[in-house]
Amino acid sequence: xxxxTDRELLDRxxxxxxxxxxxxxxxxxxxxxxxxxxxxxxxxxAEDAVHETFLKLFRWSDALQDRTSCRAWxxxxxxxxxxxVMRRERHSAIVDGEDVWDxxxxxxxxxxxxxxxxxxxxxxxxxxxxxxxxxxxxxxxLSYAEIAAITDSSExxxxxxxxxxxxxxxxxxxxxxxxxxxx
Amino acid sequence: MSCAQFQQQISTYIDGETDDxxxxxxxxxxxxxxxxxxxLRTTLQLHQVIAAFPTPDVSGALDRxxxxxxxxxxxxRPAIRVWLEELWKRRIAIPxxxxxxxxxxxxxxxxxxxxxxxxxxxxxxxxxxxxxxIMEMPAVEIQGDPARQTTTIx
Numbered sequence: 443x444x445x446x447t448d449r450e451l452l453d454r455x456x457x458x459x460x461x462x463x464x465x466x467x468x469x470x471x472x473x474x475x476x477x478x479x480x481x482x483x484x485x486x487x488a489e490d491a492v493h494e495t496f497l498k499l500f501r502w503s504d505a506l507q508d509r510t511s512c513r514a515w516x517x518x519x520x521x522x523x524x525x526x527v528m529r530r531e532r533h534s535a536i537v538d539g540e541d542v543w544d545x546x547x548x549x550x551x552x553x554x555x556x557x558x559x560x561x562x563x564x565x566x567x568x569x570x571x572x573x574x575x576x577x578x579x580x581x582x583x584l585s586y587a588e589i590a591a592i593t594d595s596s597e598x599x600x601x602x603x604x605x606x607x608x609x610x611x612x613x614x615x616x617x618x619x620x621x622x623x624x625x
Numbered sequence: 626m627s628c629a630q631f632q633q634q635i636s637t638y639i640d641g642e643t644d645d646x647x648x649x650x651x652x653x654x655x656x657x658x659x660x661x662x663x664x665l666r667t668t669l670q671l672h673q674v675i676a677a678f679p680t681p682d683v684s685g686a687l688d689r690x691x692x693x694x695x696x697x698x699x700x701x702r703p704a705i706r707v708w709l710e711e712l713w714k715r716r717i718a719i720p721x722x723x724x725x726x727x728x729x730x731x732x733x734x735x736x737x738x739x740x741x742x743x744x745x746x747x748x749x750x751x752x753x754x755x756x757x758x759i760m761e762m763p764a765v766e767i768q769g770d771p772a773r774q775t776t777t778i779x
Binding site: 460464501558576609 | 633640642664667670680681683687691694695698
């Protein structure tokens with residue numbers, strides 16, 4: 443019978459058990475890939491970030507102190523990889539001021555497109571620090587505490603960023619969503 | 626509280642991080658505020674649509690790249706390091722008399738080396754400079770000339 447918890451898998455990984463490594467990869471590959479894709483908006487770069495994340499997991503599994511938070515650790519490493527790629531490519535990863543959008547306001551994007559595509563594009567247009575909290579919360583159901591640990595910020599900052607991102611998305615997408623539900 | 630503050634509470638409520646007391650106050654406000662109800666409706670719709678996003682396909686190429694990591698990490702170790710690690714872990718079987726003889730030889734060699742070291746320590750002590758006492762004084766003849774008030778020593 444395969445071990446269930448991440449902790450057990452990490453213990454086995456410390457003794458270089460490649461099966462444990464494979465199980466951890468299968469467990470988190472989709473969530474990490476979705477997150478990296480959401481941040482980087484490019485399949486190849488997202489794949490590179492996921493690869494680097496698991497390379498670090500294999501190399502540093504011995505040094506992973508708190509083995510109960512493997513998921514948060516993986517997301518944190520993946521996020522750092524994404525930010526490094528963005529920095530390397532001279533993308534702005536830091537937000538100054540209250541502006542939430544990184545690209546044009548998505549109202550122009552919405553016309554004539556499907557709801558999911560439009561929301562996806564609206565998400566892509568958010569600045570990275572707002573996009574990452576929405577992705578971690580909405581797609582992966584991570585708690586405020588986990589998101590705070592991953593993004594190296596406080597829970598109140600996470601709460602505030604989630605609200606601002608939702609408010610921006612709601613005001614931009616309300617016409618489309620109202621039309622969709624016939625309200 | 627302003628609508629902006631209630632809308633922040635709506636965001637927290639959707640995430641299930643609002644306590645019952647705050648939720649009660651929020652719903653009282655929602656019953657009389659169209660703007661906040663509209664925000665709640667839109668945010669819930671967003672929540673549902675994002676949750677229903679299709680799961681992205683992880684390519685077989687990424688699977689292969691990642692799952693090769695343990696093999697590559699093993700093969701990339703320097704050959705000498707691998708050899709030393711294997712040597713350290715290697716088990717060897719020798720007869721008991723041979724093991725006892727080897728151990729005894731090691732103890733005797735160590736004792737011999739220790740005694741040699743002690744002996745060389747003893748011979749290498751540097752002698753202190755000795756003090757030489759002259760027991761006999763040389764004969765001295767003193768001649769005096771009272772008239773001239775002079776003294777001559779021979």
